[in-house]
Amino acid sequence: MKEIRPLSDNHIVLTLASNRISVREYSSEPIRIEDVFYAINAARNAPSGANRQPWRFVIVTKQSLKNEIRKLCEEAERELRDRIPDWFKKWLKDKGISWRKEYLSKAPVLVLVFGRTRDPYWLQSVWLAIGYMLLALEERGLASLTYTPPKIRWANRLLNVPDEYVLQTIVVVGKPAKEIKREKERLNLHDIVFCENWGNPCTNTMNNP
Numbered sequence: 001m002k003e004i005r006p007l008s009d010n011h012i013v014l015t016l017a018s019n020r021i022s023v024r025e026y027s028s029e030p031i032r033i034e035d036v037f038y039a040i041n042a043a044r045n046a047p048s049g050a051n052r053q054p055w056r057f058v059i060v061t062k063q064s065l066k067n068e069i070r071k072l073c074e075e076a077e078r079e080l081r082d083r084i085p086d087w088f089k090k091w092l093k094d095k096g097i098s099w100r101k102e103y104l105s106k107a108p109v110l111v112l113v114f115g116r117t118r119d120p121y122w123l124q125s126v127w128l129a130i131g132y133m134l135l136a137l138e139e140r141g142l143a144s145l146t147y148t149p150p151k152i153r154w155a156n157r158l159l160n161v162p163d164e165y166v167l168q169t170i171v172v173v174g175k176p177a178k179e180i181k182r183e184k185e186r187l188n189l190h191d192i193v194f195c196e197n198w199g200n201p202c203t204n205t206m207n208n209p
């Protein structure tokens, strides 16, 4: 069970961001659907190109539907394995990520996030909203994963989604099957931030958290 860790008063966003990790093994324990609405409520507050709010969310909890989604995704995953570069295959292997997606049928909630492709900056806007959502789920003590299926058009057929919307991700939401303690693999601030000129370090005015 994922604990709700205390947030330090003045580092709330940083604490949520650095505590959040991708969880790929879920228990089937139910969660409060209010928490999912809470996260989507946060997501809809994200900025978007021309304020078009091109995001739509389909919450799936029905077991038969989750099973069908898993089946469709696993088929596509198996095909994907033949097409990806070697470095990606190795990365997936090292992470223990196979074509099997048990979490799609086991986690209590899947949130399928769609973007409306005719809006300006729809892609950037939708992913920004997904980011807000992940932080809000973290705040609610829920585990999540942004799973991006290799094929996406099946979702329109399965869920009666109009063609102008395309699936961007399935946010898997639930409780972790086991406690995970994983080192956060992130580049240091000084490797990714420069001051005034590319490559120019920002020296001692910046500290890594």
Ligand SMILES: Cc1cc2nc3c(=O)[nH]c(=O)nc-3n(C[C@H](O)[C@H](O)[C@H](O)COP(=O)(O)O)c2cc1C
Pocket: 020, 021, 022, 023, 024, 097, 145, 146, 147, 148, 149, 184, 185
């Ligand atoms: C755009 C995007 C697509 C992702 N797609 C997948 C995916 O299809 N399957 C998966 O297991 N994880 C996926 N992830 C999760 C990343 O692998 C994960 O965020 C990354 O390895 C860093 O680990 P962390 O989230 O635990 O910090 C995706 C993340 C993002 C932002």
